[in-house]
Amino acid sequence: KNSIKVALIGNPNVGKTSVFNQLTGLNQQVGNYPGITVDKKMGVTKLNETVKAHIIDLPGTYSLNASSIDENVVIELLLNKNDVDFPNVAIVVTEVENLKRNLLLFTQIKDLEIPTLLVINMIDRMKLKGIELDIPKLERELKTKIALVSSRKNIGIDYLKELILNYKNLSTEPCLHASSIDPDYFNKLRKAFPNQLLYKLWLVITQDVNFLNLERNAIQSSFTKTHAELKKLQQKETIKRYQFINDTLKIGQRIDKTKATDIQNKLDRVLTHKFFGYVIFLGILLLIFQS
Ligand code: GDP
Numbered sequence: 001k002n003s004i005k006v007a008l009i010g011n012p013n014v015g016k017t018s019v020f021n022q023l024t025g026l027n028q029q030v031g032n033y034p035g036i037t038v039d040k041k042m043g044v045t046k047l048n049e050t051v052k053a054h055i056i057d058l059p060g061t062y063s064l065n066a067s068s069i070d071e072n073v074v075i076e077l078l079l080n081k082n083d084v085d086f087p088n089v090a091i092v093v094t095e096v097e098n099l100k101r102n103l104l105l106f107t108q109i110k111d112l113e114i115p116t117l118l119v120i121n122m123i124d125r126m127k128l129k130g131i132e133l134d135i136p137k138l139e140r141e142l143k144t145k146i147a148l149v150s151s152r153k154n155i156g157i158d159y160l161k162e163l164i165l166n167y168k169n170l171s172t173e174p175c176l177h178a179s180s181i182d183p184d185y186f187n188k189l190r191k192a193f194p195n196q197l198l199y200k201l202w203l204v205i206t207q208d209v210n211f212l213n214l215e216r217n218a219i220q221s222s223f224t225k226t227h228a229e230l231k232k233l234q235q236k237e238t239i240k241r242y243q244f245i246n247d248t249l250k251i252g253q254r255i256d257k258t259k260a261t262d263i264q265n266k267l268d269r270v271l272t273h274k275f276f277g278y279v280i281f282l283g284i285l286l287l288i289f290q291s
């Protein structure tokens with residue numbers, strides 16, 4: 001078929017809507033208004049003479065551990081292969097200054113074994129912040145392709161389109177094997193549902209989402225754990241993901257701390273000057289009133 005379905009996913013404020021607008025030439029309102037962005041926004045972009053991409057801009061979400069309506073929208077779409085909007089490729093948008101936090105969601109999406117691309121947005125701020133990235137190394141560690149983008153300056157959008165066009169070359173290998181969270185438990189789960197993705201089952205067990213209800217009841221009743229036990233396993237999952245992300249960034253990211261702090265220092269100096277200014281000013285006032 002000559003149309004590729006693309007889902008744009010990412011934490012709030014990483015520039016998803018800006019990337020969406022650059023791709024589609026639309027002018028959706030930029031900004032994050034919690035509760036209002038629940039609707040999926042759609043747009044079309046031409047990848048070449050014959051192939052188009054249908055792009056969905058999904059509401060901002062921090063993780064797949066749903067706690068809000070916004071997050072449920074994302075999970076329900078990604079768990080339902082039968083959904084008409086189920087994407088051929090998921091694009092996780094991150095921003096260069098908050099990679100560590102943003103990559104948590106990336107590792108979760110990747111574990112759903114959907115072809116996944118990584119956009120690192122706001123690269124116009126890299127120099128200022130002293131951030132250097134080794135893209136080949138990051139691509140290898142994260143088992144993906146990366147587009148460095150500045151949606152503000154319209155950089156990297158053509159390369160991103162090229163990557164979407166070639167989404168079939170993307171690896172669908174997960175970042176974290178779910179079974180490592182609790183091997184015994186997950187092995188039992190795997191035996192009981194051999195045809196299902198382990199991480200997907202895990203999401204169905206832990207999330208309150210409307211996904212194939214019957215199946216969900218069967219999964220949940222035979223794999224019940226107490227709320228406390230589930231929470232503990234979820235925490236373990238998060239810790240494992242951050243360990244993976246830390247290791248990956250140690251290999252592929254360098255931050256020149258002096259650059260970042262130079263600016264901070266200047267700011268601090270200005271603020272302290274002002275502060276002392278106020279103290280002296282108040283002191284003089286006090287003297288005047290006392291005399
Ligand atoms: P969303 O919440 O992920 O949809 O993010 P938005 O597209 O609403 O953007 C959030 C903020 O980041 C806005 O103030 C944008 O102007 C800004 N922004 C988006 N892309 C870029 C970029 O490439 N560079 C810079 N410096 N800022 C950007």
Ligand code: MG
Nearest residue numbers: 016017031032
């Ligand atoms: Mg948005």
